[in-house]
Amino acid sequence: MTWGLVFEQLLNGLQYGVMLFLMAAGLTLVLGIMNMVNLAHGSLYMVGAYLAVALTAWTGNYFAGVALALLGTLLIGMAVEMVALRALYHRDHLDQVLATFGLILFFNELVSMIWGRGAQYASLPSWLQGHIDLFTGSRYPVYRVAILVVGLSTAITLWYVVTRTRLGMLVRAGASNRTMVGALGVNIRLLYTVVFGVGAALAGLAGLMAGPIYAVQPGMGELILIQVFVVIVIGGIGSVRGALVGAIIVGVVDTLGRAFLKPLLASVISPPAAEAAGPALASMLIYLLMAVVLAVRPAGLFSSR
Amino acid sequence: MKLRLVLWGLGIALLVALPPLAIALGQTYYIDLVRRVLILSIAAISLNLILGYGGLVSFGHAAYLGIGAYSAGIMAFYGVSSGWLQWPLAVGASALVAAAIGAVSIRTSGIYFIMITLAFTQMLYYLGISLAEFGGDDGMRLKARSQFSGLIDLGNPVAFYYLALALMLLSVFLVYRIVNSRFGMVLRAAKSNDPRTRAIGFSPYFYRLAAFVLAGAMCGLAGALYANHTNYITPGLMSWQQSGDLMFMVILGGMASTAGPVIGTFALLVIEEVLKGWTEYWQVVLGPLLVLSVVFFKRGLAGMFYKPDA
Amino acid sequence: MLEVRGLTKQFGALRASDGIDFDVAEGETHAVIGPNGAGKTTFISQLAGNLRPDSGTVRFAGADITALPAPRRARLGLARSFQITSLYPDFSALHNVALAIQAHSGHSFRFWRDARSDPALIEPARKVLNEVGLSARVNVLAANLAHGEQRQLEMAMALATRPRLLLLDEPMAGMGTDESLRMIALLASLKRKHTIILVEHDMDAVFRLADRISVLVYGRVIATDTPEKIRRNEEVRQAYLGSEA
Numbered sequence: 001m002t003w004g005l006v007f008e009q010l011l012n013g014l015q016y017g018v019m020l021f022l023m024a025a026g027l028t029l030v031l032g033i034m035n036m037v038n039l040a041h042g043s044l045y046m047v048g049a050y051l052a053v054a055l056t057a058w059t060g061n062y063f064a065g066v067a068l069a070l071l072g073t074l075l076i077g078m079a080v081e082m083v084a085l086r087a088l089y090h091r092d093h094l095d096q097v098l099a100t101f102g103l104i105l106f107f108n109e110l111v112s113m114i115w116g117r118g119a120q121y122a123s124l125p126s127w128l129q130g131h132i133d134l135f136t137g138s139r140y141p142v143y144r145v146a147i148l149v150v151g152l153s154t155a156i157t158l159w160y161v162v163t164r165t166r167l168g169m170l171v172r173a174g175a176s177n178r179t180m181v182g183a184l185g186v187n188i189r190l191l192y193t194v195v196f197g198v199g200a201a202l203a204g205l206a207g208l209m210a211g212p213i214y215a216v217q218p219g220m221g222e223l224i225l226i227q228v229f230v231v232i233v234i235g236g237i238g239s240v241r242g243a244l245v246g247a248i249i250v251g252v253v254d255t256l257g258r259a260f261l262k263p264l265l266a267s268v269i270s271p272p273a274a275e276a277a278g279p280a281l282a283s284m285l286i287y288l289l290m291a292v293v294l295a296v297r298p299a300g301l302f303s304s305r
Numbered sequence: 306m307k308l309r310l311v312l313w314g315l316g317i318a319l320l321v322a323l324p325p326l327a328i329a330l331g332q333t334y335y336i337d338l339v340r341r342v343l344i345l346s347i348a349a350i351s352l353n354l355i356l357g358y359g360g361l362v363s364f365g366h367a368a369y370l371g372i373g374a375y376s377a378g379i380m381a382f383y384g385v386s387s388g389w390l391q392w393p394l395a396v397g398a399s400a401l402v403a404a405a406i407g408a409v410s411i412r413t414s415g416i417y418f419i420m421i422t423l424a425f426t427q428m429l430y431y432l433g434i435s436l437a438e439f440g441g442d443d444g445m446r447l448k449a450r451s452q453f454s455g456l457i458d459l460g461n462p463v464a465f466y467y468l469a470l471a472l473m474l475l476s477v478f479l480v481y482r483i484v485n486s487r488f489g490m491v492l493r494a495a496k497s498n499d500p501r502t503r504a505i506g507f508s509p510y511f512y513r514l515a516a517f518v519l520a521g522a523m524c525g526l527a528g529a530l531y532a533n534h535t536n537y538i539t540p541g542l543m544s545w546q547q548s549g550d551l552m553f554m555v556i557l558g559g560m561a562s563t564a565g566p567v568i569g570t571f572a573l574l575v576i577e578e579v580l581k582g583w584t585e586y587w588q589v590v591l592g593p594l595l596v597l598s599v600v601f602f603k604r605g606l607a608g609m610f611y612k613p614d615a
Numbered sequence: 616m617l618e619v620r621g622l623t624k625q626f627g628a629l630r631a632s633d634g635i636d637f638d639v640a641e642g643e644t645h646a647v648i649g650p651n652g653a654g655k656t657t658f659i660s661q662l663a664g665n666l667r668p669d670s671g672t673v674r675f676a677g678a679d680i681t682a683l684p685a686p687r688r689a690r691l692g693l694a695r696s697f698q699i700t701s702l703y704p705d706f707s708a709l710h711n712v713a714l715a716i717q718a719h720s721g722h723s724f725r726f727w728r729d730a731r732s733d734p735a736l737i738e739p740a741r742k743v744l745n746e747v748g749l750s751a752r753v754n755v756l757a758a759n760l761a762h763g764e765q766r767q768l769e770m771a772m773a774l775a776t777r778p779r780l781l782l783l784d785e786p787m788a789g790m791g792t793d794e795s796l797r798m799i800a801l802l803a804s805l806k807r808k809h810t811i812i813l814v815e816h817d818m819d820a821v822f823r824l825a826d827r828i829s830v831l832v833y834g835r836v837i838a839t840d841t842p843e844k845i846r847r848n849e850e851v852r853q854a855y856l857g858s859e860a
Contacts, residue, residue, distance in 0.1 A: 037416055087600050093416055094362045098556060099599040101549040106592030113586050222545065226427045229420040237416060280435040287428035291409050294421065298413050487723040487730045494703055494714050501701045504663065505776055506689035506718035515724065 004136035009259045010252065015144045017251020018151030022206040023224060024231040024243035025158055026199020029171060032238020034192055037093050039100035040080065041203055041228070042221025043107035048073040048204025049211040049220065050111055053122045062125040069208050070201055077200020081193060089192075108218040117218060122211030147209050154205070155244055162240050171195065227254070230290045236300025245301060250286050257285040313564070320470055324463045336466050337534075342574050343469040344530045349554040349566035350476045351523035356552065357560030358484050359516050360496030362419050365406070365426030366551050369399040369521045371433060371543030373528020378538040379439060381448040388451030388459075392529045399525025400518050402429075407517035411510055423545055433540030444539030447532050459533050469530060473567070476523060481563050483519070492516050493561075553595060558606055568606050616641045616780055616810050617662070622671035624657055624834075631657040632668065633834035639780070644811040646821045649831035650855050655814045656698060658831065659784050662812070663695040664688040676779065689718065694778030696769040698785040698814075704758035708749055708768050711757050712740040715775035740775065747771045747801060763794035770801065781811045787820060799823060822846070830855060 027041050051072045056065025084103060088096045124143060131139035162168035170191060173181050182188045207221070214220065231250050235242025262278025269277075293301065320339070327335045348370055355361040376395035385391065410421045434442050450459040459465045483489050495502045495509035502509055532538050541547065550573065558569025576594070580587035619637035623630070631654040639645045649655055660666040662673060664685035673681045680688055689695070703711050713736040717723060720735065730736060744753050747767045752760060757768060766786055773781055786802070787795050799820050805811065806824060815821050821828065822842045829839040832854045838845060845851055 031416055035416075037419060084596060091599075093419060094356075094552075094556075095599050097362065097364060097419060098549070098552060099596045101552075102592045102595030102599070104592070105588040105595070109586045109589035109592065113589060226424055226545065230424050233417060233420055233424070276436075276438065280432055283431035283435050284428050287424055290421070290424060294409055294413065298417070300417075482729075483726050485729045485731055486727055487717055487725040487733075489726075490710075490714060490717065490730045491723050494706075497703045497705060498701060500665070501697075501703065501772075502714075503665075503685045504689060504695050504697070504701070505715045505772060506686050507723070508684070508686040512723070 004134070004138040006256075006260075007134065007136050008138055008140060009256055011140060011144065011148070012259075013252035013255035014248065015148050015151070015251070016255055017248040018148055018155070019206045019210060020224070020228055020231050020251050021155060021244050021247035022151060022202045023228045024235070024247050025155075025240050026195075026202040027228055028232045028235065028237055028239065028243045029195050030199050031232065033171060033195055034089060036085065036089060037096045037100065038085065039097060039222075039225065040103040040107065041199070042223075042225035043104055044073055044077050044080075044200045044203040044221070045207035045210070045224060046107065046111060046216075046218070046221040047076055048207030049122070049216045050115060050120065050207075051204070052208035052211055053120050053216055054115075056123070062128075066208055070204055073204025073207070074197055074201045077204070078193060078197050080200075081196045085196070104222065107221075112218045120211075120216040122216050124212050143212060147213075150205075150209065154202070158240055159244075167194075227286065230286050233290055233300055234293045236303030239300070239302040242300055242302030249289070253289055254282075254286050257282040261285070309564075316564075316567075317474070321467075324466055328463075333462070336462050338574075338578070340462070340466045340469050341534060342570050343466075343473045344527055344534055345551075345554065345574070346473050346567045346570040347476045347527040347530070348524045348551055349558070349570045350473070350480055351520040351527070352551050353555045353560065353562075353566040354480050354483065354523075355513075355516050355520045356555055357562070357565065358489065358496065359492045359513060361411070361513060361517065363410075363422045363517070363520075364419050364545065364548050364552070365422035365424075366520070366524060367545070367547035368406075368426040368429045368543050369403065369524035370528040370531060370547065370551075371429060371540065372399045372402055373525035373530075374532035374538045374542055375433065375439070375528075376525070377451060377529040377532045378445055378447050381451075382439065382445065384448075386449040386452050388453045391451050392526065395525045395529035396522045397525075399528070400522040403518045403521025404514070407514045407521075411513050411517060423548070426543060426548060427545060430540050430543045430545075433543055440539075442540065444537060444541070447536045447538060450533050450536075451529070465533070469534075472526070472530065477563060477567065479523075488512065488515070557598060557602075565606075572606060616643075616676055617812070618672075618674040619662070620672050620674075622658070622661060622673070623669050624654075624661060624666065625669055630834045632661065632671075635671070635831075635834070635836055637829060637836065637839075639810060639812055641810055643826045644806050644813060644824055646813045646815060646825035646828045647831055648815065648818075648821055648828060648855065652833075653831040654834040655831055656784060657834075659695070659782055659812075659814055663693065663782055689776060692777070692779035693782065694773040694776045694780070695782040696773045696784060696786055698788055700762075700765045700769060702757040702765060702768055702772070705756060707754050707756055708744060708760065708764075708771075709737065709740055709753040711768060712743050712771050712775045713737055715772045716740050716743075719776050743771050743775045746774065748797065763790050763797075766790060766794070766798065767801070770798075774805075779810065781805070781809050783811060783813045783815075785814055785816060787815060787817050795820070 023041065023045060027038065030036055030038055048069055051069035052065055055068045055072070056062055059065055059068070080103065084099065088099055128143045128146060130142050132142055132145065134140050162171055170181060170186055227250060231243060231246040234249065235246030261282040262274055265278050266274035323339055324336050327333055348366070352363070352366045355363055373395035376398050377391045380391045380394060406422070406425045410418055410425070413421060439445050457464050457468060484493065491502070491507050491512045495507065495512060499509060528542070531542070554569040554573050555566050556569065557572045558565035558567065577587070577591065580590055584590070617639040619635060622632050622635040624632040635658065647655055647658065657666065661668050664683055664687070668681065672679060675688070675691060675693060680691065703714065710731065716736050716739045717730065741750070741753065744750055747770050749764060749767050749771065752764060757765065760768060766788070770786060787798050790798060795817060802820070802824055813821070813824065825842055827839060828842055828845045829836050830845065830851050837854060838848050838851050840848065
């Protein structure tokens with residue numbers, strides 16, 4: 001366990017955290033402003049990944065593929081909002097959970113029908129392959145650095161929009177008091193559609209970036225979605241800042257845990273026991289963290305309510 | 306009220322008559338199919354207690370199916386195949402885990418509660434996958450069926466069927482008594498109007514937690530039964546998809562009604578069987594069907610016959 | 616019976632309660648009046664335990680209850696009725712009150728016996744419903760009762776808990792003349808047996824029922840006195856009564 005290795009895993013954790021943030025930001029705003037539980041958010045992540053694979057292959061150009069995938073996810077997201085989700089805004093959370101659960105089944109099967117149940121191969125252009133040298137002497141994939149850069153710039157842009165623009169002010173106001181914003185004469189429907197659209201685009205972005213690293217397959221959205229829930233619970237509903245902090249924490253804890261818990265345990269208890277307990281504990285780590293945060297702050301760290 | 310009793314009598318009579326009928330018609334497959342429905346009904350009945358009557362949207366109820374099943378499986382793995390030991394452990398372990406998860410989760414409400422129960426169940430799912438000893442991702446076979454000192458042979462499909470039927474009816478009766486008792490009234494009151502319930506002097510937390518534990522325990526029993534039914538135990542039993550299925554069984558049948566969960570389980574599993582017969586991609590049809598049922602069909606099937614309990 | 620000192624509650628820049636001192640003696644009917652936005656409901660919520668004050672103390676029958684949550688206070692004998700009707704809409708009037716009775720009949724971790732027909736709960740519930748004048752409507756679902764009857768049911772639920780102190784938040788809200796008169800008569804009959812804090816806009820009721828009146832304006836008590844003296848108080852007239860009294 002060298003420092004170089006630790007730093008590398010730390011970077012991985014940050015990179016994963018940044019992707020979690022992209023998912024969490026959209027979801028927490030939808031939860032906070034529209035008071036709507038949307039399980040199908042993971043499906044948009046999956047759609048982004050699949051569209052990127054298909055459109056990059058079709059156009060032969062990485063940038064075109066990415067841009068079209070983003071656009072496609074945005075459009076599909078808005079279509080879903082208009083067709084299915086509009087009917088659910090005034091329903092209770094149980095109904096929303098069940099209906100969006102049905103949507104997940106639909107999207108997973110649809111994707112299976114078109115592309116099959118196996119994993120798809122997402123290729124990278126040559127300039128994104130390869131490694132760079134870190135100051136620690138080890139080498140780190142260029143692509144992961146790119147993800148970090150894209151993710152952080154998106155975070156900064158979001159921060160700017162939410163805290164420094166009128167739209168952002170409406171979003172923040174809506175997150176803490178929806179009825180009041182409506183009463184002030186703001187076009188709530190338009191606001192909802194915009195918020196949802198932005199969330200969908202962010203999810204699609206996370207998905208298409210995830211493609212080359214993680215498997216592009218049916219059900220990929222739900223695996224990350226549940227971790228996104230953990231992020232939002234820790235960060236607090238409706239807070240983009242909370243989503244960022246929560247995402248970084250979850251990303252780093254999860255990655256470091258998986259990498260180092262087993263060797264750490266092995267130095268304390270017997271290696272065979274560590275062999276069994278290590279991975280088990282590592283996979284439970286972020287949930288235990290969530291439980292601890294909840295015990296102290298039931299509404300999350302930065303709740304807007 | 307009379308109508309209800311008549312319908313119940315009819316239903317029970319049909320269920321009792323099914324095995325001999327199936328055998329006579331040479332369609333023994335139905336004994337297995339309905340037995341699966343009966344076992345999952347127990348899980349749905351337990352969820353109805355906290356979801357339908359208690360208003361706790363627990364998206365992690367399948368966890369207890371898994372804990373119950375793995376309790377039986379792990380004990381069998383280590384050579385303990387006595388049902389007298391396995392099944393109480395399944396129930397006890399589920400109750401314990403429910404107490405732990407409930408203690409933390411019930412302090413929250415609304416969206417948080419949904420996400421948290423989902424997250425904890427996912428945690429157990431990952432735990433199940435990581436236990437390579439017990440098959441990990443692929444799961445494991447049940448080494449031997451639960452033995453009950455020769456009183457009943459679970460290897461006999463018909464005997465097992467009648468046991469499942471008896472336990473299902475017992476569950477229905479238990480939940481019926483509970484929801485109409487003092488305890489049940491507080492639970493239902495807290496769902497109906499939480500501030501009012503506090504104002505008259507009840508602290509809903511403890512009642513909800515107790516209901517949560519009871520529901521978990523009952524679902525654990527269903528899990529032990531299920532392990533014996535399928536002879537195979539996988540972490541998929543604890544997946545969020547399974548939790549979603551359980552919720553639909555409760556909703557489709559009609560929440561907060563005695564027969565609802567049973568009807569709902571029948572409905573969902575029958576629809577699945579039919580759809581599976583049509584196409585390999587049956588979920589592409591089921592998904593939108595479920596969405597439509599939520600949007601348009603709020604009161605569930607039981608609501609068509611009579612108004613559910615308040 | 617109730618002693619409030621320095622009660623303060625701030626919502627951002629708004630001081631909803633600004634260092635309120637307040638007393639209620641046993642058997643007294645103490646009314647709280649004030650213009651809309653004065654902070655009356657915030658005040659009641661802090662007394663009932665639904666809101667935590669930022670500072671100050673609340674003492675009930677000599678004990679400090681400032682940190683106690685609403686259910687505990689209710690069990691100590693502090694009953695509250697809500698300004699916006701808050702009942703169990705799908706239960707009958709009888710079962711609504713039976714629940715309130717149940718809350719004060721020992722613990723409720725009983726899982727077997729049917730509570731819907733338990734005479735230990737039903738009989739006392741009937742008596743209370745009689746007392747408030749709803750004996751003809753006991754089996755009607757709360758959602759199907761007329762507005763005035765719902766307010767009566769609110770009162771019944773408060774009474775069913777055998778309270779030492781009644782916190783009534785605008786019991787006559789939304790009532791027509793006939794209903795109001797009935798409610799005033801009911802409250803008058805309760806005066807002799809209970810200690811009451813009455814928040815009301817209906818000046819008729821207030822001046823007929825109150826032993827003392829406190830006037831709340833912008834979160835502060837500007838006057839506490841007998842009805843006659845309050846009627847003549849210049850500051851109060853300017854702030855609230857105007858030419859009404």
